[in-house]
Amino acid sequence: MRRPVSTVVGTLAAMPAPNINTDQIIPSAWLRTATADLGNGLFGSQRYDEAGSERPDFILNQPGWRNARILLAGENFGCGSSREAAVWALVQFGVGCVLAPSFADIFYENAFRNGLVAGVIDADAFEDLRRAAAAGPASYAVDLASGTITGPDGTRWAVSVPASRARALMRGDDEIAITLAMQPEIDAHFDRSRAATPWLFPESLMERPSR
Amino acid sequence: MASTAPLCAHVRPGFNPSLGPAGMTGVPALTLFEKIWDAHLVRRLDDGRDLIFVDRHVLQETTSAVAFENLKRAGRGVRRPELTLATQDHIVSTAPGRDEATNPGGRELLALMRANAYRHRIRHFGVDDPRQGIVHVIAPELGLAQPGCVLACGDSHTSTVGGLGALGIGVGTSEVEHVLATQTLALSRPKPIRVRFQGRIPPGLVAKDLILRAIGALGVAGGRGSAVEYAGSAVEALPVEGRLTLCNMSIELGARLGFVAPDEKTFDYLRGREFAPRGPAFDAAMAAWRSLHSDPGAAFVRDVAIECDRLAPQVTWGTTPEDVAGVDDRIPDPASYGDAGRREAAAKALRYMELAPGVPLEGLPIDIAFIGSCTNGRLSDLQAAAAVVRGRKVAPRVRALVVPGSMAVKREAEALGLHEIFRDAGFEWRDAGCSMCVSINEDVAPPGSRCIATSNRNFENRQGPGSRTHLASPATVAAAALAGRIVDIRKEARA
Ligand code: SF4
Numbered sequence: 001m002r003r004p005v006s007t008v009v010g011t012l013a014a015m016p017a018p019n020i021n022t023d024q025i026i027p028s029a030w031l032r033t034a035t036a037d038l039g040n041g042l043f044g045s046q047r048y049d050e051a052g053s054e055r056p057d058f059i060l061n062q063p064g065w066r067n068a069r070i071l072l073a074g075e076n077f078g079c080g081s082s083r084e085a086a087v088w089a090l091v092q093f094g095v096g097c098v099l100a101p102s103f104a105d106i107f108y109e110n111a112f113r114n115g116l117v118a119g120v121i122d123a124d125a126f127e128d129l130r131r132a133a134a135a136g137p138a139s140y141a142v143d144l145a146s147g148t149i150t151g152p153d154g155t156r157w158a159v160s161v162p163a164s165r166a167r168a169l170m171r172g173d174d175e176i177a178i179t180l181a182m183q184p185e186i187d188a189h190f191d192r193s194r195a196a197t198p199w200l201f202p203e204s205l206m207e208r209p210s211r
Numbered sequence: 212m213a214s215t216a217p218l219c220a221h222v223r224p225g226f227n228p229s230l231g232p233a234g235m236t237g238v239p240a241l242t243l244f245e246k247i248w249d250a251h252l253v254r255r256l257d258d259g260r261d262l263i264f265v266d267r268h269v270l271q272e273t274t275s276a277v278a279f280e281n282l283k284r285a286g287r288g289v290r291r292p293e294l295t296l297a298t299q300d301h302i303v304s305t306a307p308g309r310d311e312a313t314n315p316g317g318r319e320l321l322a323l324m325r326a327n328a329y330r331h332r333i334r335h336f337g338v339d340d341p342r343q344g345i346v347h348v349i350a351p352e353l354g355l356a357q358p359g360c361v362l363a364c365g366d367s368h369t370s371t372v373g374g375l376g377a378l379g380i381g382v383g384t385s386e387v388e389h390v391l392a393t394q395t396l397a398l399s400r401p402k403p404i405r406v407r408f409q410g411r412i413p414p415g416l417v418a419k420d421l422i423l424r425a426i427g428a429l430g431v432a433g434g435r436g437s438a439v440e441y442a443g444s445a446v447e448a449l450p451v452e453g454r455l456t457l458c459n460m461s462i463e464l465g466a467r468l469g470f471v472a473p474d475e476k477t478f479d480y481l482r483g484r485e486f487a488p489r490g491p492a493f494d495a496a497m498a499a500w501r502s503l504h505s506d507p508g509a510a511f512v513r514d515v516a517i518e519c520d521r522l523a524p525q526v527t528w529g530t531t532p533e534d535v536a537g538v539d540d541r542i543p544d545p546a547s548y549g550d551a552g553r554r555e556a557a558a559k560a561l562r563y564m565e566l567a568p569g570v571p572l573e574g575l576p577i578d579i580a581f582i583g584s585c586t587n588g589r590l591s592d593l594q595a596a597a598a599v600v601r602g603r604k605v606a607p608r609v610r611a612l613v614v615p616g617s618m619a620v621k622r623e624a625e626a627l628g629l630h631e632i633f634r635d636a637g638f639e640w641r642d643a644g645c646s647m648c649v650s651i652n653e654d655v656a657p658p659g660s661r662c663i664a665t666s667n668r669n670f671e672n673r674q675g676p677g678s679r680t681h682l683a684s685p686a687t688v689a690a691a692a693l694a695g696r697i698v699d700i701r702k703e704a705r706a
Contacts, residue, residue: 017559018552019431019531023670028651032302032316034276034323045672050658074552076432079465080670081649082367083274084383105435105467106367106383109398113385164258175385176287179262179393182254186395189253189264190291197250199488199496200266200360201294208293208332 004172005115008096008142010069013059014133015043016126020073021080022107026089038085039092060093064137070149072129073100078107087114097142099149099159101126112165113175117142119149119159128157144170240506242403243472244438247378247503251361253395260397265380267355267362268390269346270297270333272317272324273651274365278388279327289331291394296355297328299337300345302651305614305641311338314652342485344617344643347371347585350379351455352619354484358473358500363390368585368667370461373470374454375477376503378438381467401436401468404513405505407443410520415700417595418453419587419665419684421445422460423525425517427535434466437513440505441471445519451480452591459586460667463532472504524700526572527669527682529560534669536572538687538699544568563671564679573699577681579662580611580692581674582638584648587665587685588616590623596689597629599700605637606695612639612654614646638692650674663691 030041047058054061060068071090077100078086087110090098097117111118119142121129129149132138138152144166148156161169168175179186194201241249253262268291275297282289289295299321304313311321321337328335336342342349346364350356350372358376362369365387372379386396406429408421426433441457449457454471461469478497481487488496523537534557536543545557545568561568566575582588582596593613605611613633615621621643624630630640646654648666650673656662658677665688669680681697690698 016552017556019556021531021670023668023673027672027676028649029676031273031651033319034280045676050676076435076465079431080367080462080668082365082381082383084277084385087383102432102435104432104465105401106381106462110383110385113383162258168258175397176285176389176392179389179395179397180287182262183393186253186262186264186393190394193250193264193266197359197496197499199492199499200357202486202488202492204489205355205486206293 002115002172002174005096005117005169006144008069008117010096010139011065011067011137012070012072012129012133012140013065013068014072014130015059016072016074016130018074019076019079022078022083022086023080025078025086026083030089031083031085037092038089039094042089042093067094069094069096070140070142071095071098072126072133073098075101077103079104082106084110084114087111087116091116099129112169115169117144117161117169119161121157121159125157240509242505242509242511243376243440243470243503244378244401244403244468247359247361248400250359256397260399263361263396263398265363265390265394265396266294266360267350268295268394269350269355269362269364270295270324270328270387271301271346271364271366272299272320273301274384275327275387276320276323278365278384278391279323281388282391287392289333289391292331292333294394295333295391297324297333297335298343298346298349299324300343300643301645301649303338303644304652305644305646305654307640307642309338309642317652341618344619345585345588345645347459348588348616348620351375352484352617354481354487357481357487357496358477358503363396367462368459370467370469371455371459371585373458373461373468374451374456375481376470376473376500378468378470379458381462399436401438401466402512403440404434404437405440405442405511405515407514407516408441408445408519409443409516410445410518412445412448412519413522415686416522416524417684417686418449418456420522420525421517421519422457423527423532423535423682424522426460426463426532427525428517429464429515431463431531431533432465434461434464437466438468439464439466439470440511441469443516446471447474450591451476452589455589456586460532463667473500524684524687526687526697527680528564528566528572529557530563530669530671531556531560532667532669532682534560535682538572538697540572542566542568542570542572572697575681575697576661576695577663577691577697578609578660579656580609580688581614581647581662581664581666582612582685582688583614583616583646584664584666585616585645586667588614588620590620592665592685593620593624593629594627596685597632599686599689599703600636600638600693601632603636603693605692609692609695611637611692612641612647614641614654615643617643636693647674663688663697
């Protein structure tokens, strides 16, 4: 069971460039151990200079945006490497929702499995929110049940999350537990496949290595 | 883009996939993708996704540690360890004769991989095993991938095995955990698209040039949500290793899946490999594999043609793989892009790369030449590079390295004497691993350096903080190492 998520409330920060890749979201320097402080490494190459000091011009280093909870991004957010640490870094930093016109496939899957809301917005909402975010830090609220984001003055925009994914987030589904309940069906599939295409499972593979 | 190259891509709107041009037979025409996917469909889930059986699961050290940890915490086991294979590739040292301790920064993840494999009795081909190598190099090489199988791996370039007609699915760590626990994946069904490489590949050009051209034409999001079938006369003419290179960079098109229909070359490639079927089983397999192609009239939601006849060697100039041009082209002017986002991104890329619009790619000085990676770390890649290098010397002040994709590739290359050609020229000849493709071991390009590489990503900081990357084919990289600058291998050949 994962922690259910139904709303994300907090500061909206905009990084509106398209094609922000997962190497940018979490640079490889933070991938060398299983226990690195990923929240600290979020956007590390942009956030810190060579000496490790914060770059003051980077959005998440600026007063008011240091604790952003909602990130507005450009098209194809999360492209590149499959590293799930990109999602973990966002979550550990405190980001609960990324809004973008589109997401890269693997990032999108990774996000929902970690309770990070990946909401698709249309071009108008993107432009409005980008302008609003540029005006200064302010608190917004993303609500999964209604599929909306509401601004400080009450303006709303649609946030698209497939209904089944929104429900899974709100319930805090454990996807593996759900699949494990189908184990008999999976085993039956395997048996059928082994009978129909035995070459897929040759002896050299099916013999488990000895210790 | 200021270019003399013909416009190579045109897009044809798709047919209606639901109709299927059954023709006279009444049998629906299916794409290769649909044939394989449907054969692995356990069930359609309530949320519309498909639960897909995974025939093979390949693990590497950087994306599996947390999956095993979570599995343990949930009290779950590995459902089918016999269908699972682990290696160590990303963070290993590539120093000749290395072991798990050679790169101190890698010890923790390497030890975890070995311990987790041991605990669950999973085959582990680590740095102490002659079969060690980059996941996407060893999966085909061992015959682990075969036509019509579904192979998952916690790495975005898993589509590489599509070169054998397999569906290779790159997954994140939670999905690795899901496969370990259930031997399945819950996936949204991608849309079949086709990229046809037409005409003939000019001499000296290889699969890398083809796929870079396609990425330039379609963009890094062009294949999002799609399963890409590569077809056409140029693909049919490619050797199997070239098809692996082609499929490898599908993720650079934004696609999780990319594949080529298997043919006699595929079957010849697989015969006799460790996990390939043997004897009569191989013949039975071959008979079935022959049906693994898209039926005439099968429907693709998008069908793109790339003309190859006049293709130039491709080299990237920016910080995404779609920032690519012919080596005889000039760096484009960001102002020439219609889209504001693209304009800004290109301008930023040029600032990072320290390049100016209008400058020819040819002649750009380089500091490092890297030959290796899951894209171009196979024997034929090293052969193509060695053919350029033979009897010549790396330019002064250039660091040039060859990192075979697997230890088997290294042994085969040494049997052919390639290591001597490289070493005599001044190249480093290293042990197998990801190395300077991702630079999480000690193989790092220094800040400000300009590296020409056979790998697949030219992102900012990819090869080390502040490093700059130009992607190209093995021959182009080898030629640049010798000249100390980017050169047009076609002129070299004529000279
Ligand atoms: S060689 Fe590079 S792209 Fe390939 S698996 Fe290794 S790190 Fe990933």
